[in-house]
Amino acid sequence: MFRHLLKLTWKRKSRNLMLSLEILLAFAIVFAVAAFGLRYLQLYRMPLGFEGADVWSVAIQPGDNGKQRFDDAVYDSFRRGLAELPEVGGVAFTNIEPYSMSTMSGDMRRKAGSREVPTELAEADDKLAAVLGLNLVEGRWFSQLDNGSAQRPVVINRRMAEAMFPGERALGQLFIEGEGAAPAQAYRVVGVVDAYRAKGELAGPVNFAFMRLEAGKNDNDARIMLLKVRAGTARDFERRLNARLKLIRNDWSFQIAPLSSSRASMIRTQTVPLIVIGIIAGFMLLMVAFGLFGALWQNTTQRIPEIGLRRAIGAGAADIYRQIVAEQFMLSSIAIVFGLALLVQLPLTGAFGESLNWPVFLGAALLSMAVIYLLSLLCAVYPGWRASRLSPTEALHYE
Incomplete structure (x- = not known):
């Protein structure tokens, strides 16, 4: 089965090239967001070194x-x-x-x-x-x-x-x-x-x-x-604190804030890039998914005579469905392998320093693979189901 799928993939290499490039682009997008988020999680778990709660x-x-x-x-x-x-x-x-x-x-x-x-x-x-x-x-x-x-x-x-x-x-x-x-x-x-x-x-x-x-x-x-x-000092302490400071130096001004407020402001500032990248990546991933779904639909439509011939010689609906999904997983795997071969150069060369260390790289790679395989499955479900529902007579008379 695997050898047969490889032959089919190779014979349609010109069509599959665009599909593989779309999957490779989606993989790179998901990897970037996952690496960014995992690095933030890694940093959040590191010791801060001071206590600013009170x-x-x-x-x-x-x-x-x-x-x-x-x-x-x-x-x-x-x-x-x-x-x-x-x-x-x-x-x-x-x-x-x-x-x-x-x-x-x-x-x-x-x-x-x-x-x-x-x-x-x-x-x-x-x-x-x-x-x-x-x-x-x-x-x-x-x-x-x-x-x-x-x-x-x-x-x-x-x-x-x-x-x-x-x-x-x-x-x-x-x-x-x-x-x-x-x-x-x-x-x-x-x-x-x-x-x-x-x-x-x-x-x-x-x-x-x-x-x-x-x-x-x-x-x-x-x-x-x-x-x-x-502990538990309320925010209204600011008024009494400012009054005491004015008693010490009335000609000076003072800006008062709990470190908890500064912390919240700093976290908001630091998470803005992740939110922006996540939104952009989400839209790009959605466009890739639509393109992948359309390409699979068209590819399935063009292969109706082939599917009809397989049904005529005894292949069941489940066999056709598994073939369409397996071919998509094959293309996804090829794109992922090429993507990993390129992305692994980043931690090897230290291009991003500590930001892309090996735990972050491996975690981002696994998350990206899971997302791409899930996306491929979702995009292949309906075209595969549609192909498996074709009757041999209808498929063989398709022009």
């Missing part, structure tokens, strides 16, 4: 548009003033909050001339780890012990530790930013956190380093306050 963000907007630098007195006034609110359990300062589109990055290296390790950066004070619930796996967070350090103390995530110091313990190691005999900045690792993905659950993992905030000594001020609030 954390509020306050963006400080000084009245002088940031011309005057913040000193220790400014930070202390906010810490003391907000600690008096019963809902506030901790106050920390940073220059980049979680779920923010802002990014600060640098090219780090162990020493001048060594390979670069692209790293995202953030400045953080001594309280940030407690407010965000960061999971330290080595060393410690910043403290007064780092005062007067010759190198700037940093806490890095595990991913950066493995990239910068493969096979070594990162704690206590030094690295630099820039290159040359006199680097602009030197850093000393005082701690390692398990993970940190500042841009949320759907963002890819990156190398990350927290630099210790020291008022007046850094290039920029940390104008984002993160508040650890009591």
Whole structure:
């Protein structure tokens, strides 16, 4: 049976070529959407590295548009003033909050001339780890012990530790930013956190380093306050919080939002491409299905004399039906094999980096195969049924 189907497929290769191309296009479309969705699912299941459920963000907007630098007195006034609110359990300062589109990055290296390790950066004070619930796996967070350090103390995530110091313990190691005999900045690792993905659950993992905030000594001020609030704090707390902030600095303005709101906004932004691609792919798949159904219908109509001859020599209706469906599955299999041969080059060459890793590729390939076989079956059901209902007499007299 299989050998017979191959012969029939080869003899009608010019007609089947267009069908195979349509199936190949549908397979590529489904694969792209499946890979996109599976990568998002994979990222969502990865550890985020911080807890933002009961954390509020306050963006400080000084009245002088940031011309005057913040000193220790400014930070202390906010810490003391907000600690008096019963809902506030901790106050920390940073220059980049979680779920923010802002990014600060640098090219780090162990020493001048060594390979670069692209790293995202953030400045953080001594309280940030407690407010965000960061999971330290080595060393410690910043403290007064780092005062007067010759190198700037940093806490890095595990991913950066493995990239910068493969096979070594990162704690206590030094690295630099820039290159040359006199680097602009030197850093000393005082701690390692398990993970940190500042841009949320759907963002890819990156190398990350927290630099210790020291008022007046850094290039920029940390104008984002993160508040650890009591669980279940209602949104009306924003009004009382703003009133307290105005008591501290009446000439400044403040933007207040729970991190949960920032998270929801970030997820909506990150899922827009998947939704758009899914809608476009759905329309394209629908057009391919209509084209495939029409081609199968026409192909079956042109083969009525052949079908009548088979019925006349004893083939049953079920045999005709199985032949039409099996031929369609044969064409689908050929298109899928060619599609996989092309698409497997993507993870082999690393064209999409970590985004298209082997688990994502294999999952997308299996899902795409299932969809294409189901689509082929649906498109072949009615033409196959129509062909199987033909009587031998009617088919043999068909012109």
